[in-house]
Amino acid sequence: MSPTERSTVRRGARRARPDREALHAVLDAGLVGHLGVVVDGAPRVLPTGYGRVGEVLYLHGSTGARSLREAAGAQVCFTVTLLDGVVYARSAFHHSVDYRCAVVHGAARVVEDDAERERALEALTEHLAPGSWSATRRPTGKELAATAVLALDLHEAAVKVRTGGPADDEADLASDEHDWAGVLPLVTAWGAPVPAPDLRPGAAVPDRVRRRPAPGGDPRG
Amino acid sequence: MSPTERSTVRRGARRARPDREALHAVLDAGLVGHLGVVVDGAPRVLPTGYGRVGEVLYLHGSTGARSLREAAGAQVCFTVTLLDGVVYARSAFHHSVDYRCAVVHGAARVVEDDAERERALEALTEHLAPGSWSATRRPTGKELAATAVLALDLHEAAVKVRTGGPADDEADLASDEHDWAGVLPLVTAWGAPVPAPDLRPGAAVPDRVRRRPAPGGDPRG
Numbered sequence: 001m002s003p004t005e006r007s008t009v010r011r012g013a014r015r016a017r018p019d020r021e022a023l024h025a026v027l028d029a030g031l032v033g034h035l036g037v038v039v040d041g042a043p044r045v046l047p048t049g050y051g052r053v054g055e056v057l058y059l060h061g062s063t064g065a066r067s068l069r070e071a072a073g074a075q076v077c078f079t080v081t082l083l084d085g086v087v088y089a090r091s092a093f094h095h096s097v098d099y100r101c102a103v104v105h106g107a108a109r110v111v112e113d114d115a116e117r118e119r120a121l122e123a124l125t126e127h128l129a130p131g132s133w134s135a136t137r138r139p140t141g142k143e144l145a146a147t148a149v150l151a152l153d154l155h156e157a158a159v160k161v162r163t164g165g166p167a168d169d170e171a172d173l174a175s176d177e178h179d180w181a182g183v184l185p186l187v188t189a190w191g192a193p194v195p196a197p198d199l200r201p202g203a204a205v206p207d208r209v210r211r212r213p214a215p216g217g218d219p220r221g
Numbered sequence: 222m223s224p225t226e227r228s229t230v231r232r233g234a235r236r237a238r239p240d241r242e243a244l245h246a247v248l249d250a251g252l253v254g255h256l257g258v259v260v261d262g263a264p265r266v267l268p269t270g271y272g273r274v275g276e277v278l279y280l281h282g283s284t285g286a287r288s289l290r291e292a293a294g295a296q297v298c299f300t301v302t303l304l305d306g307v308v309y310a311r312s313a314f315h316h317s318v319d320y321r322c323a324v325v326h327g328a329a330r331v332v333e334d335d336a337e338r339e340r341a342l343e344a345l346t347e348h349l350a351p352g353s354w355s356a357t358r359r360p361t362g363k364e365l366a367a368t369a370v371l372a373l374d375l376h377e378a379a380v381k382v383r384t385g386g387p388a389d390d391e392a393d394l395a396s397d398e399h400d401w402a403g404v405l406p407l408v409t410a411w412g413a414p415v416p417a418p419d420l421r422p423g424a425a426v427p428d429r430v431r432r433r434p435a436p437g438g439d440p441r442g
Contacts, residue, residue: 097252195401196389
């Protein structure tokens with residue numbers, strides 16, 4: 001995917017997925033990622049939503065948010081992780097998790113062009129709440145002015161996926177120092193929609209909410 | 222909780238939880254956090270497990286892992302986020318998420334003392350898989366030598382929690398430019414345990430796995 005040192009998977013390299021489809025799949029399956037920026041020489045990591053348009057990831061936030069201001073034009077790291085299960089091994093050492101993780105490195109570009117800003121906000125809204133861009137009120141000029149939009153190219157990225165059971169040592173397989181080994185899957189689902197208290201009485205839950213596909217995508221990455 | 226600039230919540234300050242109990246609750250409810258370190262001046266954000274002992278958070282990893290080596294003695298940021306729901310508003314602008322988030326800042330200390338290292342690994346194992354420390358083989362000297370353990374003091378931290386429905390503008394409440402508003406809760410649960418393929422036939426799933434309490438804790442933070 002990318003030839004740089006920092007986007008080359010070293011630990012657990014057999015779990016690296018070098019293809020762009022795997023990167024897109026993890027990004028599309030996640031809802032929130034963690035944005036890392038450097039502020040006064042120290043790292044800050046904050047959760048944030050995102051949207052993808054082709055090979056560009058869009059982030060947004062208040063123009064008043066420090067971490068977003070610091071990210072503008074600077075090197076950032078954006079990581080999306082999906083946790084798929086806890087791996088119970090015969091030894092404490094080999095306990096692990098099944099997961100999918102995408103890490104994107106690069107310089108965040110401030111999006112200035114109005115058309116690109118609108119496309120980005122549509123992608124962000126649709127990623128969080130598919131169907132909401134056309135079903136709800138679009139941003140006003142004032143709202144747009146209060147919103148910073150950043151673009152992060154997906155060129156430099158890495159994907160790791162772990163699936164399946166424990167990788168135990170030979171000696172532990174025959175031992176009786178353990179009671180069980182396997183995977184306890186972590187499953188995410190949508191609960192029953194909760195209408196806003198001030199919603200007009202009798203408003204039906206639209207299909208875009210009621211029939212929203214289960215979150216998290218395919219754990220096999 | 223902490224008086225420093227970087228651990229003072231500015232955006233959405235009404236969602237800040239200043240008490241240590243809220244910090245512990247979020248950390249205890251999460252399974253994986255995101256560790257931010259600075260490498261060659263740029264941020265790196267990687268997911269990792271953790272364990273808490275009182276006011277100390279422990280992280281571990283291979284002694285060969287670059288991000289862990291870079292974290293040793295350096296300023297790090299460790300963030301745990303639980304996503305509790307998608308907030309559908311009457312406007313694209315007010316779409317949001319319900320979440321719980323803990324952000325810890327500080328210098329990561331390499332744990333050298335054998336007894337503290339063992340306590341840390343027990344806490345890490347028990348956080349990931351309660352009951353596994355005593356039910357499985359403990360680490361060997363060789364495994365311990367290959368494991369780096371870092372401690373992060375919980376002194377400098379911030380917690381934010383968002384619950385409830387959308388905060389829409391007055392003008393949008395009466396408008397018909399939207400079909401619905403409310404919260405679609407995100408629910409996490411354990412799936413059915415999957416025994417390791419090489420587990421001895423007939424091994425019962427122990428209670429620590431079968432009856433493990435649902436992940437994610439209480440969304441009200």
